[in-house]
Amino acid sequence: MLSPMPHDLPKSYEPGAIEARWAEYWVKEKLFSVPTPGAGETCPVFSLLLPPPNVTGRLHMGHMLNQTQMDIIMRWHRMRGDVTLWLPGTDHAGIATQMMVERQLATEGKKRSELGREQFIQRVWCWKKQYGSAIQEQMRRLGASVDWSREYFTMDDKLSRAVREAFVRLHEEGLIYRGKYIVNWCPRCETAISDLEVKHEEIPGKLYEIRYPVVGTTTGTDEFITVATTRPETMLGDTAIAVNERDERYMHLHGKKVLLPLMNREIPIITDELAQPEFGTGAVKVTPAHDPDDFEAGLRHNLPQIEVMDQHARMNENAGPYAGLDRYAARKRVLEDLQTQGFLVGEKAYTISIGKCDRCGTVVEPRLSTQWFIKIQPLADRAIEVVEKDYIRFTPANYRQIYLNWMRNIHDWCISRQLWWGHRIPAWHCACGEIVVARETPSSCAKCGSSELKQDPDVLDTWFSSGLLPFTALGWPEATRDLEVFYPTSLLITGFDILFFWVARMIMLGCWFMAPPHKPGADGRDARPSTSDDENLGGRASRPFALTDEELRDSVPFREVYIHALVRDAERQKMSKTKGNVLDPIQVIEKYGTDATRFTLAAMSSPGTDIAFNESRTEGYRAFANKIWNAARFMFMNVDRIGSCGGDTLVRAAADPASGFSGFAASTLEDRWILSRFNSVAKSVNESLASYRFDEAANSIYDFFWGEFCDWYIELVKPRLAPEAEQNARTACANLVALFEASLRLLHPVMPFITDEIWHAIYDGKPPRKSLALAAYPQANEAQIDRNAETQMAILQDLVVSVRNLRAELKVETKVKVPVEIYATEPEIRALIEQNLGAVERLGNVEKVTFAERSLSNLPGARHTARFDVHVIYEKKIDVAAERERLKKELEKMDKETANLQKQLENEQFLAKAPTQVIQNMRRRVRELEILRGKAGGQLGELGLQGI
Numbered sequence: 001m002l003s004p005m006p007h008d009l010p011k012s013y014e015p016g017a018i019e020a021r022w023a024e025y026w027v028k029e030k031l032f033s034v035p036t037p038g039a040g041e042t043c044p045v046f047s048l049l050l051p052p053p054n055v056t057g058r059l060h061m062g063h064m065l066n067q068t069q070m071d072i073i074m075r076w077h078r079m080r081g082d083v084t085l086w087l088p089g090t091d092h093a094g095i096a097t098q099m100m101v102e103r104q105l106a107t108e109g110k111k112r113s114e115l116g117r118e119q120f121i122q123r124v125w126c127w128k129k130q131y132g133s134a135i136q137e138q139m140r141r142l143g144a145s146v147d148w149s150r151e152y153f154t155m156d157d158k159l160s161r162a163v164r165e166a167f168v169r170l171h172e173e174g175l176i177y178r179g180k181y182i183v184n185w186c187p188r189c190e191t192a193i194s195d196l197e198v199k200h201e202e203i204p205g206k207l208y209e210i211r212y213p214v215v216g217t218t219t220g221t222d223e224f225i226t227v228a229t230t231r232p233e234t235m236l237g238d239t240a241i242a243v244n245e246r247d248e249r250y251m252h253l254h255g256k257k258v259l260l261p262l263m264n265r266e267i268p269i270i271t272d273e274l275a276q277p278e279f280g281t282g283a284v285k286v287t288p289a290h291d292p293d294d295f296e297a298g299l300r301h302n303l304p305q306i307e308v309m310d311q312h313a314r315m316n317e318n319a320g321p322y323a324g325l326d327r328y329a330a331r332k333r334v335l336e337d338l339q340t341q342g343f344l345v346g347e348k349a350y351t352i353s354i355g356k357c358d359r360c361g362t363v364v365e366p367r368l369s370t371q372w373f374i375k376i377q378p379l380a381d382r383a384i385e386v387v388e389k390d391y392i393r394f395t396p397a398n399y400r401q402i403y404l405n406w407m408r409n410i411h412d413w414c415i416s417r418q419l420w421w422g423h424r425i426p427a428w429h430c431a432c433g434e435i436v437v438a439r440e441t442p443s444s445c446a447k448c449g450s451s452e453l454k455q456d457p458d459v460l461d462t463w464f465s466s467g468l469l470p471f472t473a474l475g476w477p478e479a480t481r482d483l484e485v486f487y488p489t490s491l492l493i494t495g496f497d498i499l500f501f502w503v504a505r506m507i508m509l510g511c512w513f514m515a516p517p518h519k520p521g522a523d524g525r526d527a528r529p530s531t532s533d534d535e536n537l538g539g540r541a542s543r544p545f546a547l548t549d550e551e552l553r554d555s556v557p558f559r560e561v562y563i564h565a566l567v568r569d570a571e572r573q574k575m576s577k578t579k580g581n582v583l584d585p586i587q588v589i590e591k592y593g594t595d596a597t598r599f600t601l602a603a604m605s606s607p608g609t610d611i612a613f614n615e616s617r618t619e620g621y622r623a624f625a626n627k628i629w630n631a632a633r634f635m636f637m638n639v640d641r642i643g644s645c646g647g648d649t650l651v652r653a654a655a656d657p658a659s660g661f662s663g664f665a666a667s668t669l670e671d672r673w674i675l676s677r678f679n680s681v682a683k684s685v686n687e688s689l690a691s692y693r694f695d696e697a698a699n700s701i702y703d704f705f706w707g708e709f710c711d712w713y714i715e716l717v718k719p720r721l722a723p724e725a726e727q728n729a730r731t732a733c734a735n736l737v738a739l740f741e742a743s744l745r746l747l748h749p750v751m752p753f754i755t756d757e758i759w760h761a762i763y764d765g766k767p768p769r770k771s772l773a774l775a776a777y778p779q780a781n782e783a784q785i786d787r788n789a790e791t792q793m794a795i796l797q798d799l800v801v802s803v804r805n806l807r808a809e810l811k812v813e814t815k816v817k818v819p820v821e822i823y824a825t826e827p828e829i830r831a832l833i834e835q836n837l838g839a840v841e842r843l844g845n846v847e848k849v850t851f852a853e854r855s856l857s858n859l860p861g862a863r864h865t866a867r868f869d870v871h872v873i874y875e876k877k878i879d880v881a882a883e884r885e886r887l888k889k890e891l892e893k894m895d896k897e898t899a900n901l902q903k904q905l906e907n908e909q910f911l912a913k914a915p916t917q918v919i920q921n922m923r924r925r926v927r928e929l930e931i932l933r934g935k936a937g938g939q940l941g942e943l944g945l946q947g948i
């Protein structure tokens with residue numbers, strides 16, 4: 001044997017080997033690196049920011065779906081000739097990463113505090129170096145066509161500078177302030193967390209009723225006010241009791257005081273809307289340092305804020321005898337003491353809503369602390385306007401309203417976190433009380449000149465830096481060409497879970513920093529606000545730059561947002577570690593290949609519908625890949641036999657990106673048909689992808705490639721490829737190759753690996769481009785759509801399928817050819833069948849076709865359609881004895897049923913009661929049985945004759 005041709009594909013399809021090789025090749029060849037287009041270039045641009053995975057991340061099914069959808073869209077745009085940038089990066093994920101390293105330290109018996117800040121941060125960098133690129137490796141394996149040359153990390157110097165710049169500018173504009181507020185505090189993570197990072201749970205708990213004695217009542221008798229609470233330990237920090245002004249029960253107590261039990265502290269009775277007469281006793285305790293509503297009430301009444309817990313949720317020195325106790329131990333002691341002293345008057349079961357830290361599951365404690373905040377207006381208003389004006393469009397469309405509702409009820413955003421890992425807040429504290437916010441570390445205090453400045457210990461919420469990414473990752477605050485070309489990005493594909501965390505923040509920050517005056521290089525306007533008149537800066541914040549519609553439209557971080565659905569298990573259950581139904585995408589890939597896994601996710605994703613991931617589907621799509629593989633082998637076998645028949649036409653095809661494909665000489669009906677079908681499918685696939693109908697796109701390609709191309713076209717074209725066909729064979733083979741090549745291009749975005757493998761083989765390893773990923777995506781050529789050919793082929797297919805079905809019913813053995821009789825309703829149909837007699841005979845396994853002059857409608861066992869009747873002429877060769885036995889049993893069964901029915905139909909009582917419909921049905925069944933018995937009897941009679 002000669003050495004195999006480069007297009008000699010291995011006999012069996014092994015995705016593992018193919019995929020690893022191509023994944024490496026694409027990265028090594030830097031196929032998806034996008035040089036920034038020069039100033040004169042005006043190519044269409046498509047850009048997408050990869051939602052940066054956490055540095056601690058591992059690929060899960062949700063990522064896999066997200067990755068698949070993004071990669072399909074990006075490959076599609078790239079093949080359509082757009083300058084396509086898919087920008088990858090990783091998020092430093094402050095709280096998650098810090099926890100990971102803390103856990104690692106714990107295994108060495110060490111604590112973060114023992115290391116100190118500097119050393120701890122060093123440890124995190126080491127950890128990142130060692131483990132931080134797992135998800136990028138997984139992405140490479142998936143074939144993600146990102147531009148690795150532009151990969152960023154959110155803690156890179158460049159991005160860190162941009163974060164600092166954004167903070168300082170917002171501060172200069174009066175949009176960042178520092179203040180004491182009630183925050184959600186995680187006593188384990190020892191940091192403030194945002195509302196979004198708190199998971200709420202309903203649990204059975206207790207509501208305690210405590211009575212507070214009123215001081216100095218006029219009647220001289222003891223009087224009490226009773227309040228109810230689920231957190232009795234917080235009473236130690238009470239600074240008032242509130243009643244409603246309208247509440248007649250308490251009118252005589254306005255202006256009086258109560259004695260706070262256990263603490264023996266007199267606190268005022270105030271009137272405030274916080275107390276609702278309809279609820280409970282109508283009186284409430286006020287603990288400004290431990291409850292957000294009480295905090296507000298405290299400000300209204302100028303109440304002291306007494307903190308009774310420390311950062312670990314342990315009682316502090318303000319909690320008197322309870323100091324040092326954990327919050328739950330304190331609760332127990334407080335209740336015991338209240339009981340003993342006669343202040344606890346009630347206790348009832350009560351469903352309480354508790355908030356838990358999203359990261360560690362610890363119950364969050366509302367805590368008074370000093371934090372940095374972003375003043376949400378006018379940022380939020382602008383972010384609402386761009387969506388209202390449809391400058392950003394959501395798919396599925398219902399997310400638009402969800403987004404708007406949330407934005408219209410948004411509060412100021414607490415952006416400081418008491419962590420060590422993250423972007424440290426660029427603010428320095430001086431002993432004189434001055435706080436200096438600056439881009440560079442200041443050397444001295446602006447107020448007192450002291451050089452003893454301490455940087456604020458807090459870091460920024462991770463979502464602050466990731467909210468800036470659409471522009472900082474492209475070079476902001478510099479006026480880069482990348483920003484000019486790729487911003488606004490075209491699309492964002494992400495999950496619902498980070499709509500508020502991330503999508504909303506990107507819109508707010510993008511529309512602020514990428515609009516004048518912040519937009520770099522904004523024509524003639526100051527890129528940076530003047531710092532000469534500090535007094536006016538606060539004023540500037542409330543009067544934002546008036547933007548033109550165009551400026552507003554171009555400030556958005558992305559033009560479109562596609563929110564992908566959830567991947568659930570095969571039973572439609574949410575995947576969760578506790579249920580143990582989490583599917584690891586890498587395992588699925590190892591079993592069926594990346595192509596089949598991608599195809600499954602694509603074929604199941606329609607906007608807004610969760611995916612019930614079923615491995616049997618993946619198995620099916622692996623079989624699809626296998627089908628393509630075998631079809632390719634069949635093609636190459638013919639190419640080898642006939643001699644090179646594809647090369648010339650293919651080079652032409654590759655040079656003609658505009659049309660579906662060329663180099664295809666349509667000489668027969670099946671050629672015209674498949675050419676037409678290809679173009680129709682290309683048209684619908686392009687339309688489906690444009691509207692994120694990944695399911696429609698994948699299913700159309702599947703039906704075409706397997707159902708039409710492999711099952712019909714290849715079968716139809718076989719005789720033309722036969723050795724005796726000679727000259728015909730060259731054309732037929734060239735057609736086959738051209739069609740195959742174009743179909744690979746059509747499929748490539750969904751199954752990039754197998755398609756690139758076969759595509760390279762088609763060109764014998766000398767392809768016109770480095771990868772199929774860089775070839776042109778098929779666009780429909782309307783001129784090649786031939787409805788007439790599609791109709792004619794549909795009739796022939798219908799005919800063949802009818803014959804096949806009749807054969808199956810008659811249990812004709814596969815090898816046996818049968819004669820058929822056909823009646824065509826129109827002369828043209830008869831002509832069509834006659835012209836394609838060979839195909840009908842071969843595909844239907846037909847021996848001889850005769851045409852009837854009249855309808856076969858009264859012939860039992862014939863198939864009728866509007867265009868033809870067909871009948872298979874077949875003498876059953878059967879086991880006479882067995883068949884006779886079967887028929888006898890059938891007859892007995894029918895006799896029995898008839899007898900039963902008749903007995904009932906003769907029963908007067910039954911007839912009187914039964915609904916007419918039931919009786920009618922029974923009578924009909926009796927008549928049916930009569931006919932069936934007649935037929936079976938006749939058959940039995942015939943068999944009897946044969947048996948003799």
Ligand SMILES: [Zn+2]
Nearest residue numbers: 186189357360
């Ligand atoms: Zn926590």
Ligand SMILES: [Zn+2]
Nearest residue numbers: 430432445448
């Ligand atoms: Zn100072």
